[in-house]
Amino acid sequence: KRAQLYSYSREQFHPPANVSGVVDVADLEISVLLVDLLTLKHENNELRWTNDRLLREKKSYKSKVAVLELTNKYFQLNNVTNISSEDSSNELIQREKTLRLYVYRLYDLLQRTSEQVEERQIYYENLIYQIKIRKRNLID
Numbered sequence: 724k725r726a727q728l729y730s731y732s733r734e735q736f737h738p739p740a741n742v743s744g745v746v747d748v749a750d751l752e753i754s755v756l757l758v759d760l761l762t763l764k765h766e767n768n769e770l771r772w773t774n775d776r777l778l779r780e781k782k783s784y785k786s787k788v789a790v791l792e793l794t795n796k797y798f799q800l801n802n803v804t805n806i807s808s809e810d811s812s813n814e815l816i817q818r819e820k821t822l823r824l825y826v827y828r829l830y831d832l833l834q835r836t837s838e839q840v841e842e843r844q845i846y847y848e849n850l851i852y853q854i855k856i857r858k859r860n861l862i863d
Contacts, residue, residue: 749861756854763850767843774839778832785828789821 796817 749858752861753854753858756857760850760854763847767847774836778836782829782832786825789825793817793821
């Protein structure tokens with residue numbers, strides 16, 4: 724997989740040639756590190772897309788389960804007692820509670836995904852910093 728990604732990314736980056744026209748080993752190592760960085764960015768985009776898709780599916784399944792639970796409670800309530808105005812107000816209260824739970828769950832998911840994005844950003848900043856340090860070490 725790494726070789727395929729390297730051949731895919733090789734066209735995007737051309738290592739700079741020295742004055743003599745010969746490519747230096749340090750330049751090649753920098754180009755390999757940059758190709759690794761491009762590969763990691765590509766993999767990160769794929770993982771983000773998959774994560775978004777899975778979160779959407781999870782949210783839809785949770786909403787389906789909540790609707791089924793609410794329907795089940797409604798039928799249990801109707802089987803135990805007769806329908807009255809108090810029951811309908813209780814049902815509205817239950818629906819409001821369910822909607823509030825949805826809001827809290829969505830807020831929690833938003834917090835988690837934003838934390839994951841921040842962690843990923845810090846990871847990439849550290850990787851770029853390491854590449855810069857290696858470049859300085861190779862140049863010196």
